[in-house]
Amino acid sequence: MKSTFSDEAGVLEEPSLRCNVQIEQVFEGPLDLLLYLIRRDELDIYDIPISYIADQYIQYLERMKAYDIRLASEYLVMASTLLNIKARMLLPSSWSASPEEPVDPRKELTERLLARKYVKELAADLMGKLEEEGHYLPAMNVAPVQGDGGEEEVELDWFQFIEAFYLVMRHELEELPFTPFEEVKIEERMEYLLAKLGEKNRMRFDELLIEIPNRLFLVATFVALLELMRLRKVTVRQTGSFGRIWIYRKR
Amino acid sequence: MDIQKTLNMKGLVEALVIASREPVSPERIGELLDVEKQEVEDIISGLNKEYEESGRGFRLRFIAGGYQYYTLPEFHEYIKPFLGEPKTRLSASALEVLAVIALKQPVTRSEIERVRGVNSLHSLHRLVGLGLVNIVGRKKGTGSPFIYTLSDKFYQRFGLKGADDLPTMEELEEIFRQEYGDMED
Incomplete structure (x- = not known):
């Protein structure tokens, strides 16, 4: 059984977690912490002593707090879930609405822990496959011819792009939901756009739009694009005056 | 002839x-x-x-x-x-997100996060950026979240024949139960 709980340095990839020290580097989330405790104390995952594990879990959180480590809210949610299960265990009559079919209050948690375990193992397996497959190189095939049906592509400047954007997005904008309490960072959108362009030379602008969940996101993406144009990281081209808009990576 | x-x-x-x-x-x-x-x-x-x-x-x-x-x-x-081709390096989180999608696809972000127990937005963005994960549509309902699947490029990069080449949740469970039984003995 694989148990690499201590070398999950991969979390550094998740910028939102970057500032939460230690605990995030050791455990990626409360499920991981629970799996660690189960393993450490050789508990039966199919029959978790919930009172014991809840104590251990909360003790662990307390220790983290003593080190002045800010806990991600997920850890606190799990603590309350554990206490909730513990309370329900004490009242067997409340296990289920119908007494003929008592449902173990731990059932859902056990299922989540197992799923988490399987995912970790599959992830390790995939890493091996990726490594192995990297030794086979596919025949490099000729890239498709650029441009659409011979029509000439014109590079757009800021104002032309804003105009083209408006033309394309006019209708779409109305349909997108407005979510007031979300935060979208322009820098993150810029990073994302560059990553998405990544290996490709260019991407379709409308392809980008299908990924946009709400207005705020759309605005942030648009501003990010303008910023990338200003920094000369990308150029925007359009085929004809109402044609397809392409974003090109500038090298 | x-x-x-x-x-x-x-x-x-x-x-x-x-x-x-x-x-x-x-x-x-x-x-x-x-x-x-x-x-x-x-x-x-x-x-x-x-x-x-x-x-x-x-x-x-x-x-x-x-x-x-x-x-x-x-x-x-x-x-x-x-050839000097750069190798794609994937973080542990990114691989886990791929694993969840592999087991549950087609899947939304909140479903992925439910299995992992942590926020997975950045890994997902990166994977979409690398072309390993596709957005195939939106789910009807609150917030109409995106639906993600593994892309052909994923299968290519990992040397897999296709979706059938991946294990199912049930298969993993079977393997685990066996190993677990062995450990108990």
Whole structure:
């Protein structure tokens, strides 16, 4: 059984977690912490002593707090879930609405822990496959011819792009939901756009739009694009005056 | 006469696979040659046998739903530095997100996060950026979240034939139960 709980340095990839020290580097989330405790104390995952594990879990959180480590809210949610299960265990009559079919209050948690375990193992397996497959190189095939049906592509400047954007997005904008309490960072959108362009030379602008969940996101993406144009990281081209808009990576 | 026909067929398969930009399914090759899928498979194993016997540096492999030419792994260490191609490095989080999608696809972000127990937005963005994960649509309902699946590029990069080549939740459970039983004994 694989148990690499201590070398999950991969979390550094998740910028939102970057500032939460230690605990995030050791455990990626409360499920991981629970799996660690189960393993450490050789508990039966199919029959978790919930009172014991809840104590251990909360003790662990307390220790983290003593080190002045800010806990991600997920850890606190799990603590309350554990206490909730513990309370329900004490009242067997409340296990289920119908007494003929008592449902173990731990059932859902056990299922989540197992799923988490399987995912970790599959992830390790995939890493091996990726490594192995990297030794086979596919025949490099000729890239498709650029441009659409011979029509000439014109590079757009800021104002032309804003105009083209408006033309394309006019209708779409109305349909997108407005979510007031979300935060979208322009820098993150810029990073994302560059990553998405990544290996490709260019991407379709409308392809980008299908990924946009709400207005705020759309605005942030648009501003990010303008910023990338200003920094000369990308150029925007359009085929004809109402044609397809392409974003090109500038090298 | 039959031998002559087989020879031409071999040439045709080679030409088709080489000229194609994507992996070519045996069904499509069969369509072109007007033969059954099994015969296509036979021609391909015949070709691979010839390549092997004549010491060629490539083989036809069935990856991501179709056949494509691949260099042999033993040449990798020599040609890779020569080509200077960067290798895609994936973080543990990114691999886990791929694993969840592999087990649950088609899947939304909140479903992925439920399994992992942590925020997965950045890993998902990165994977979409790398083209390993596709957004195939939106789910109806609150917030109409995106639906994610693994892309052909994923299967290609991981050397998998397709979705059927991945284990299911049930299979993993079976393996785990067995190992767990062994541990208890």
